[in-house]
Amino acid sequence: MKKVRIINNPSSGRNIVQKRLDSIANILLDKGYIVGKYCTEKKYDAMHETIRTCEGDWDMIIACGGDGTVNEVASGIAKSDRKLPVAILPAGTVNDFANYLNIPNAPESFCEMIEKENIISVDLGKMNDKYFVNVAAGGVLTSVAHTVPPESKSIFGRAAYYVEGMKEMPRQVKNVSKVRIESEEYTSEEEVSLFLITNSSSIGGFKKLAPYADIEDGFLDCVIIGKTEVQDLITLFIELIKGEHIDNPKVRYFKTKCLSISSLEDEEIVIDIDGEFGGKLPIKIEVEPRVFKVFIP
Numbered sequence: 001m002k003k004v005r006i007i008n009n010p011s012s013g014r015n016i017v018q019k020r021l022d023s024i025a026n027i028l029l030d031k032g033y034i035v036g037k038y039c040t041e042k043k044y045d046a047m048h049e050t051i052r053t054c055e056g057d058w059d060m061i062i063a064c065g066g067d068g069t070v071n072e073v074a075s076g077i078a079k080s081d082r083k084l085p086v087a088i089l090p091a092g093t094v095n096d097f098a099n100y101l102n103i104p105n106a107p108e109s110f111c112e113m114i115e116k117e118n119i120i121s122v123d124l125g126k127m128n129d130k131y132f133v134n135v136a137a138g139g140v141l142t143s144v145a146h147t148v149p150p151e152s153k154s155i156f157g158r159a160a161y162y163v164e165g166m167k168e169m170p171r172q173v174k175n176v177s178k179v180r181i182e183s184e185e186y187t188s189e190e191e192v193s194l195f196l197i198t199n200s201s202s203i204g205g206f207k208k209l210a211p212y213a214d215i216e217d218g219f220l221d222c223v224i225i226g227k228t229e230v231q232d233l234i235t236l237f238i239e240l241i242k243g244e245h246i247d248n249p250k251v252r253y254f255k256t257k258c259l260s261i262s263s264l265e266d267e268e269i270v271i272d273i274d275g276e277f278g279g280k281l282p283i284k285i286e287v288e289p290r291v292f293k294v295f296i297p
């Protein structure tokens with residue numbers, strides 16, 4: 001009999017997901033699985049519970065939450081010797097990683113996915129001492145994800161990000177940061193509006209932000225957007241939606257296993273990882289190849 005630990009962030013997403021989670025637990029119990037549920041109360045609970053679960057006699061984890069919760073569970077797995085496979089039940093506002101993996105929402109299909117045991121081993125990014133599943137980013141609008149108040153997220157869902165983005169755009173668009181980027185593939189000192197170091201291609205709801213990203217290739221994809229004038233931003237924005245931005249002369253796109261970024265001015269540059277505050281420059285980013293085992297349909 002397989003033992004499944006559910007690690008649930010009850011604050012993410014809407015109530016419907018909590019009902020879905022109960023249905024999933026009941027279906028699994030009917031199928032003979034042993035199911036235990038843990039609910040987080042605060043930051044890092046999901047990570048610590050994942051570490052405890054890996055040390056115990058559990059066989060797998062269901063992570064229910066948004067990208068922040070998935071990040072914590074993945075971090076717990078990366079820090080553990082016994083790397084349990086994880087089924088992600090998307091419950092957040094954007095759910096970039098679960099969308100990228102095409103995880104089913106319906107309880108029956110979700111349980112079928114678990115039974116089939118189609119498990120892949122995906123890369124994780126590591127920024128200084130923190131892990132990321134999806135993205136580490138700095139520059140224009142990257143703070144939106146962690147500055148939207150939780151109340152507006154639960155009322156407006158994804159629209160809350162757009163509202164916050166539009167509010168911030170006029171103020172932030174003039175912000176450029178002078179940085180040094182260093183890697184085997186690309187090194188420069190330049191003014192940038194935005195930089196994204198990504199694992200999957202889907203970021204902040206943009207499905208093709210890093211069009212060649214592959215979570216199993218042992219590389220991270222870097223999108224660096226140079227200083228951009230206000231009048232060019234709309235064009236760039238449309239290109240970003242279509243995934244056609246990588247040919248824009250302002251955009252640099254490359255793959256790497258390791259890079260560092262530091263600020264060349266006396267300026268604090270905040271980094272967002274997987275939609276949460278992740279620290280400030282300077283940063284060193286590396287890939288940890290194929291350490292995170294996830295169920296896919």
Ligand SMILES: Nc1ncnc2c1ncn2[C@@H]1O[C@H](COP(=O)(O)OP(=O)(O)OP(=O)(O)O)[C@@H](O)[C@H]1O
Nearest residue numbers: 011012013040041042043065066068069092093094
């Ligand atoms: N019981 C809880 N109540 C309030 N906040 C919690 C609770 N448990 C965890 N958290 C916080 O929620 C954060 C993660 O939220 P998560 O990203 O999973 O959901 P979300 O913010 O609704 O989704 P998204 O990131 O897609 O918008 C954690 O980093 C932690 O700080």
